[in-house]
Amino acid sequence: MSEKFDVIVVGAGPAGTSCAYNCAKNGLKVLLIERGEYPGSKNVMGGVLYRKQMEDIIPEFWKEAPLERPVVEQRFWMMDKESVVQFGYKGLEWAAEPYNNFTVLRAQFDQWFAQKAVEQGALLINETVVTECIVENGKVIGVRTDRPDGEAYADVVVLADGVNSLLSKQLGFHREFRPDEVALTVMEVINLPKDKINDRFNLEGNHGTTIEIFGDSTKGNLGTAFLYTNKESLNIGVGTTLSSMIKAKLKPYELLDYLKKHPMVRPYLEGGESAEYLAHLIPEGGFNSVPRVAGNGVLVVGDAAQLVNAIHREGSNMAMASGQMAAEAIVEAKKDDDFSENSLNRYKEALFGSFIIKDLEKYKDAAHTFETYPQYFKEYLPMMNKAMSKFFTVDGTPKREKQKEIMRSVTAEKGTFKVMQDIYRAWKAVK
Amino acid sequence: MHIVVCVKQVPDTKIIKINPKTNTLDRRSAPAILNPYDAHAVQEAVKIRNKTGGTISVLSMGPPQAVAVIKKSVEIGADLGYLISDRAFAGADTLATSYALSKALEKISKDNPIDLVICGKHAIDGDTGQVGPGIARRLDIPPITNVIEVSEVNKEEKYVHIKRKQIDGYEVIQSQLPCLLTVEKEINDIEYAPLTNMINAARYEPVIWSVNDLEDVDKTQLGLKGSPTIVGKMFSPPKLEGGKRIEGSTDSQVEQLMGILMERKDLLKIKTANS
Numbered sequence: 009m010s011e012k013f014d015v016i017v018v019g020a021g022p023a024g025t026s027c028a029y030n031c032a033k034n035g036l037k038v039l040l041i042e043r044g045e046y047p048g049s050k051n052v053m054g055g056v057l058y059r060k061q062m063e064d065i066i067p068e069f070w071k072e073a074p075l076e077r078p079v080v081e082q083r084f085w086m087m088d089k090e091s092v093v094q095f096g097y098k099g100l101e102w103a104a105e106p107y108n109n110f111t112v113l114r115a116q117f118d119q120w121f122a123q124k125a126v127e128q129g130a131l132l133i134n135e136t137v138v139t140e141c142i143v144e145n146g147k148v149i150g151v152r153t154d155r156p157d158g159e160a161y162a163d164v165v166v167l168a169d170g171v172n173s174l175l176s177k178q179l180g181f182h183r184e185f186r187p188d189e190v191a192l193t194v195m196e197v198i199n200l201p202k203d204k205i206n207d208r209f210n211l212e213g214n215h216g217t218t219i220e221i222f223g224d225s226t227k228g229n230l231g232t233a234f235l236y237t238n239k240e241s242l243n244i245g246v247g248t249t250l251s252s253m254i255k256a257k258l259k260p261y262e263l264l265d266y267l268k269k270h271p272m273v274r275p276y277l278e279g280g281e282s283a284e285y286l287a288h289l290i291p292e293g294g295f296n297s298v299p300r301v302a303g304n305g306v307l308v309v310g311d312a313a314q315l316v317n318a319i320h321r322e323g324s325n326m327a328m329a330s331g332q333m334a335a336e337a338i339v340e341a342k343k344d345d346d347f348s349e350n351s352l353n354r355y356k357e358a359l360f361g362s363f364i365i366k367d368l369e370k371y372k373d374a375a376h377t378f379e380t381y382p383q384y385f386k387e388y389l390p391m392m393n394k395a396m397s398k399f400f401t402v403d404g405t406p407k408r409e410k411q412k413e414i415m416r417s418v419t420a421e422k423g424t425f426k427v428m429q430d431i432y433r434a435w436k437a438v439k
Numbered sequence: 440m441h442i443v444v445c446v447k448q449v450p451d452t453k454i455i456k457i458n459p460k461t462n463t464l465d466r467r468s469a470p471a472i473l474n475p476y477d478a479h480a481v482q483e484a485v486k487i488r489n490k491t492g493g494t495i496s497v498l499s500m501g502p503p504q505a506v507a508v509i510k511k512s513v514e515i516g517a518d519l520g521y522l523i524s525d526r527a528f529a530g531a532d533t534l535a536t537s538y539a540l541s542k543a544l545e546k547i548s549k550d551n552p553i554d555l556v557i558c559g560k561h562a563i564d565g566d567t568g569q570v571g572p573g574i575a576r577r578l579d580i581p582p583i584t585n586v587i588e589v590s591e592v593n594k595e596e597k598y599v600h601i602k603r604k605q606i607d608g609y610e611v612i613q614s615q616l617p618c619l620l621t622v623e624k625e626i627n628d629i630e631y632a633p634l635t636n637m638i639n640a641a642r643y644e645p646v647i648w649s650v651n652d653l654e655d656v657d658k659t660q661l662g663l664k665g666s667p668t669i670v671g672k673m674f675s676p677p678k679l680e681g682g683k684r685i686e687g688s689t690d691s692q693v694e695q696l697m698g699i700l701m702e703r704k705d706l707l708k709i710k711t712a713n714s
Binding site (some may be wrong): 010039132133239 | 634642
């Protein structure tokens with residue numbers, strides 16, 4: 009006979025596991041279903057885990073979680089073909105408790121996090137694909153899996169099934185996402201001895217660095233690349249919106265190859281051994297792509313709800329926070345024994361009142377602006393590199409004249425009005 | 440019918456690395472899995488139980504994390520699981536391992552007499568194939584190795600019909616029950632387990648016994664102390680070299696290939712079905 013649970017969570021990534029953890033902690037009977045061989049086996053991210061939202065779920069997690077390095081330095085590169093303008097911040101306050109963020113390898117971290125949910129009493133099953141929600145009288149009452157006798161029932165089904173969320177699509181919560189709403193990211197884990205990493209990135213002990221790379225890293229297309237330090241490996245990756253890739257006829261692996269061979273990047277990777285190659289879609293549609301997140305007996309969390317802030321490379325933290333909010337709504341719904349959309353909308357209210365939706369709303373036009381007006385990545389970043397080169401090259405020209413010349417060359421190429429317009433547009437998109 | 444399957448947690452040797460200095464397995468480099476032959480042993484037990492009814496128990500020896508392979512066995516369809524886990528068992532060779540397991544089997548059979556023991560052909564990390572027959576010898580029941588089919592189980596008259604793999608075919612034998620089988624992979628295909636098995640396994644907590652939970656144990660026969668095996672030398676086999684590649688136009692490739700085949704007639708010998 010098929011079993012009935014209080015909650016079935018589909019997907020053991022950060023969102024699903026966070027939800028399962030918090031539901032189980034509150035005494036609910038939870039089934040957590042993962043399609044991969046183990047949690048994390050199918051998940052991909054650049055590798056930055058933010059402390060705050062993880063700490064809200066498991067205080068002082070850094071004492072036991074499999075983390076790579078606490079990040080003490082964040083660098084930003086505006087890269088051209090043979091040059092780079094960089095800025096960043098390094099602070100040792102990030103090297104001590106409570107830390108700011110960490111690099112992690114998802115295959116290890118997700119397993120650990122899911123184990124924590126199991127310790128709270130959630131039942132985790134792997135290698136099982138949920139093929140559809142079971143709907144009765146307009147209410148989701150369970151899930152059907154690809155296994156024999158594969159039905160299980162619950163008061164609430166939480167969909168944490170990732171970026172494409174076929175399950176919420178089946179329910180009609182969202183349409184097929186457009187190519188400009190998703191980014192394709194490819195990355196490699198490159199093994200490198202610890203002392204080499206510390207030398208090359210100017211690091212001590214277990215301190216870590218993250219570098220976000222704009223401009224030529226995506227051949228001027230809308231997107232970013234990253235280079236992060238793990239204990240004994242580097243994560244290097246690049247992603248652009250699917251639409252940019254199609255328009256520019258880019259192949260993702262060619263782009264990663266181009267980045268790895270780039271003269272500004274190459275020296276960091278020298279002698280490293282490629283250990284893993286990963287690729288994944290990232291939901292980057294932002295505020296305008298957020299689907300319906302609550303229905304009768306069903307909630308949508310994490311990537312499945314398109315909760316990613318591409319500008320600030322935040323996603324896993326939003327996933328965890330959304331999972332926690334969903335759990336809180338379910339616990340309340342259980343008290344009233346009311347799992348209708350109306351009751352579960354507590355989750356939607358919490359979500360929209362939180363930093364998650366507020367941040368997504370702030371940047372709701374950013375991606376669109378930068379994709380529609382490619383000059384920012386294609387023209388201004390190279391210009392910035394040329395300007396810096398000119399300014400810092402000592403050739404006997406007085407500095408004031410250099411400044412004037414730089415301004416002249418910028419406006420001469422595009423016209424003063426056009427430049428002002430571009431600056432205003434960019435400011436409006438991110439203000 | 441009470442069937443006990445002995446299972447072992449092993450490193451996945453498909454991906455494990457060998458430490459080039461010591462020639463030992465770098466166990467951290469590979470995840471721990473249920474020994475693949477043992478998975479087939481559990482699956483065969485499920486097939487038999489589905490016909491005869493009864494209970495399947497699984498037994499393993501190992502560190503506490505070996506609970507994972509018992510849970511995996513419950514996924515396949517086992518009912519009960521026992522893990523013997525104690526520092527006293529550590530460092531055991533096949534002699535000491537079969538002694539410890541036979542003591543655990545004796546204890547299990549006190550509650551529920553055992554009709555059949557099934558083991559995998561061998562573990563993929565040791566490849567010896569000695570523990571199964573070792574257990575049979577200690578329990579004084581017939582060992583039947585290289586089993587590729589269990590054609591009949593008659594629990595009333597207490598016999599089984601078995602097909603054993605041979606180099607040039609197979610052998611059909613009848614044995615008394617209880618007996619011990621060690622199975623080949625071709626005995627069955629691992630079935631995609633029903634959802635209820637998955638849920639049962641997630642919830643299942645096996646019985647864990649320390650050395651003191653077993654009865655009449657001679658501790659000098661356990662673990663490293665009870666292991667007369669001495670490893671003389673270890674080496675990695677030479678890497679296989681790639682085969683010869685025939686290139687050129689289709690005609691010239693055919694010509695070259697025919698040349699090789701005419702020269703090496705032994706390559707054309709037809710192999711028998713089970714060799």
